[in-house]
Every structure is written in C-alpha cells, then in structure tokens.
Amino acid sequence: MVSKLENSCWNALLLLKKQLRLWEEPVRFCFIQFGAKEQIRINSHLEPASDCITALLVLDKTWSGNNYDIPFFAFNGIIELEEHQADSIPEDIRSWIKLYAPYCFLSVISKEMGRTIVVSHFAQTLDGRIATVTGDSKWIGNKSNRIHAHRMRALSDGVLIGTGTMKRDNPKLTVRHVDGPTPIRIILGSSSCNLNSLLDASYSPIWILTDSNFESNKGVEVIEFKSENGYIPTLEIIKHLHDRDIKSVYIEGGTMTTSQFLRENNIDILQLHFSPMILGSGYQSFILPEVKKISDSVHFKSQTFIDVGDSIMFVGEVEKQV
Numbered sequence: 001m002v003s004k005l006e007n008s009c010w011n012a013l014l015l016l017k018k019q020l021r022l023w024e025e026p027v028r029f030c031f032i033q034f035g036a037k038e039q040i041r042i043n044s045h046l047e048p049a050s051d052c053i054t055a056l057l058v059l060d061k062t063w064s065g066n067n068y069d070i071p072f073f074a075f076n077g078i079i080e081l082e083e084h085q086a087d088s089i090p091e092d093i094r095s096w097i098k099l100y101a102p103y104c105f106l107s108v109i110s111k112e113m114g115r116t117i118v119v120s121h122f123a124q125t126l127d128g129r130i131a132t133v134t135g136d137s138k139w140i141g142n143k144s145n146r147i148h149a150h151r152m153r154a155l156s157d158g159v160l161i162g163t164g165t166m167k168r169d170n171p172k173l174t175v176r177h178v179d180g181p182t183p184i185r186i187i188l189g190s191s192s193c194n195l196n197s198l199l200d201a202s203y204s205p206i207w208i209l210t211d212s213n214f215e216s217n218k219g220v221e222v223i224e225f226k227s228e229n230g231y232i233p234t235l236e237i238i239k240h241l242h243d244r245d246i247k248s249v250y251i252e253g254g255t256m257t258t259s260q261f262l263r264e265n266n267i268d269i270l271q272l273h274f275s276p277m278i279l280g281s282g283y284q285s286f287i288l289p290e291v292k293k294i295s296d297s298v299h300f301k302s303q304t305f306i307d308v309g310d311s312i313m314f315v316g317e318v319e320k321q322v
C-alpha cells in the first residue's frame with residue numbers, strides 16, 4: 001500500500017521530469033518539495049515549508065556547498081546519487097529519490113550528450129532466463145517489479161520491444177499500475193503482428209520500426225530503415241529517436257532486441273530484476289559473441305542492488321566498449 005507521502009513523492013518526481021523535459025538552459029541544481037504540495041525549482045531557491053519535505057538534487061560538480069542547509073543528493077555519473085545530510089528524510093522516501101530521480105534527469109543528460117539515453121530492463125530468473133522454452137514469462141517478476149516497470153515507462157519518452165515479445169505477450173505497454181503519462185510505444189521488426197492490445201489500451205502513439213513494407217494500421221506510424229543482414233543498426237534507431245525528440249527510451253526485451261542493442265554498445269543503463277527461481281532452460285537474457293577472458297565481459301561504471309518486494313534489482317551504468 002503506497003502511503004500519502006510516497007504518493008506525493010511520486011507526483012513530485014513526475015513534475016520534476018516534466019519541468020526538466022521543458023527546461024532549455026543548463027541545469028545546475030533542483031529543489032524538490034513533497035508533502036502538502038509538490039513543487040519544483042530549477043537553478044533557484046525554494047523556501048522550505050513546515051508541512052513539506054524539501055530536498056536538493058545537485059548535478060554541478062563545481063557546486064561548492066549547501067548554503068540552504070537542507071538535505072541534498074549529489075549526482076555521481078548518470079544513475080548514482082550520493083546522500084548528504086539526508087537523515088531527516090524518511091528512509092523509504094530517500095530510497096525513492098535515489099531510485100527514480102536520476103531518470104527524471106535523462107532529458108538533461110540527453111541534451112548534453114546529443115543522443116537518446118537507453119535504459120533496458122528484464123525480469124530474470126537466478127540462472128539468467130527471461131522466459132520458458134515455450135515463451136511463457138508471466139510472471140517471472142513480482143508485482144513490485146511490474147509497478148516499477150510502469151513507473152519507468154512513465155518517466156521515459158518511449159518504450160520499445162521486439163516483434164517476438166509483441167506476438168508472444170500481446171502487451172499494452174501502458175502505465176496502468178501508476179499515475180503518469182503513457183510513453184510512445186515502439187515495436188521493432190518486420191514480421192506482421194497483431195497490435196490490437198496496444199490499440200485497445202491507450203491512444204498513446206504507436207511506432208513500428210521496420211525494414212519492410214509493414215502493413216499499416218490506423219493509429220500506427222510505420223518508419224522504414226535500411227537493414228544489414230536483416231537487422232537495423234541500433235545506432236540508426238537511436239539517431240532517429242533523437243531526431244524525433246525522444247530523449248529516453250525504455251527497452252523491455254526480448255532476448256534478440258536487447259542483445260542487439262547491448263552488442264552494439266547502445267545501452268546506457270541496465271536494470272535486471274532477479275526472481276528467486278531457476279528454470280535451467282528457456283530464453284536467455286542475453287546472447288552475445290563469445291568471449292575468452294573475463295576481462296572482455298560487459299562491465300559497469302557504477303552499480304547498485306535494490307530491494308524490490310521479495311527480490312532484488314541490479315541497476316548498472318554500462319561501461320561502453322571503445
């Protein structure tokens with residue numbers, strides 16, 4: 001059960017994402033206030049109120065001190081937030097800020113880097129499987145994980161899956177478990193698939209990224225790409241998304257789609273929810289070229305493990321291969 005304060009915290013985070021998305025100037029710091037009334041200030045002071053919790057989020061590494069004497073969180077990389085003087089904020093709210101506030105800033109990071117930021121998520125078993133051999137994946141993740149995925153969709157401009165997942169799962173790709181906007185829903189691939197589950201669930205746009213003459217439906221935009229050996233280079237996809245003002249995209253699988261993005265160095269942040277089960281067969285989370293040495297594996301610049309209901313989620317910023 002989400003408390004009133006947690007609800008207010010979520011609303012403040014949605015407001016933060018919305019305001020940062022519209023902000024044109026460089027961002028140095030932001031005030032976030034939740035409790036009686038959610039408020040956000042970017043690069044300027046916000047007077048703390050007695051019936052609210054106020055926190056400061058600091059991006060600017062040259063920032064030299066907290067003259068306001070209120071709790072603050074300082075960015076270290078894209079997803080890591082270090083706590084400072086934050087003991088006065090209830091622990092569950094601190095966890096919320098540390099888990100979700102970084103994703104509110106992805107539009108800012110995207111502007112700095114000049115490209116769309118890619119976050120990828122899987123719910124997987126302890127032996128790294130995301131579905132059984134028949135493709136059954138409902139539900140490897142627990143309810144908290146599904147709510148988490150909906151929160152992430154609400155904080156992203158787009159959500160992307162491959163046609164394999166579309167055909168097997170008939171997802172809606174909405175945010176029905178939480179408040180917030182449904183992102184643009186993006187399907188990657190060329191084989192025809194039934195899109196009724198998407199069309200019936202929401203009016204949010206649907207894009208098909210394909211290398212063939214995909215049969216167009218009303219309410220669906222078909223975007224054609226050149227492919228190489230049947231695959232659209234993922235860099236071309238990201239460039240297109242950036243040109244269309246998609247600052248952040250949440251990739252929700254399956255194996256082939258996510259692996260292609262990872263193989264081509266185009267995932268920034270990976271979220272892996274570990275469920276306490278072992279399949280011993282089925283769809284692997286990733287299929288990548290063989291490596292001979294451990295040092296050649298995918299590494300992370302920063303990582304953290306977070307409790308999600310009765311299981312844990314790994315969140316890591318991928319160390320890009322040069």
Ligand SMILES: NC(=O)c1ccc[n+]([C@@H]2O[C@H](COP(=O)([O-])OP(=O)(O)OC[C@H]3O[C@@H](n4cnc5c(N)ncnc54)[C@H](OP(=O)(O)O)[C@@H]3O)[C@@H](O)[C@H]2O)c1
Pocket residue numbers: 121122123124129130131134135136137140161162163164165166168169188189190191192227230231232233234252253254255256257258260283
């Ligand atoms: N546990 C979880 O978190 C989770 C999440 C998602 C999915 N799943 C499971 O994963 C399974 C599906 O995985 P999957 O690997 O078979 O399917 P998938 O990755 O969803 O879809 C694969 C298809 O996507 C298209 N595709 C992917 N990358 C492409 C690229 N770069 N260029 C062009 N097309 C591209 C191709 O479509 P065409 O062949 O149409 O060209 C490819 O056949 C399902 O069982 C689903 O339930 C589990």
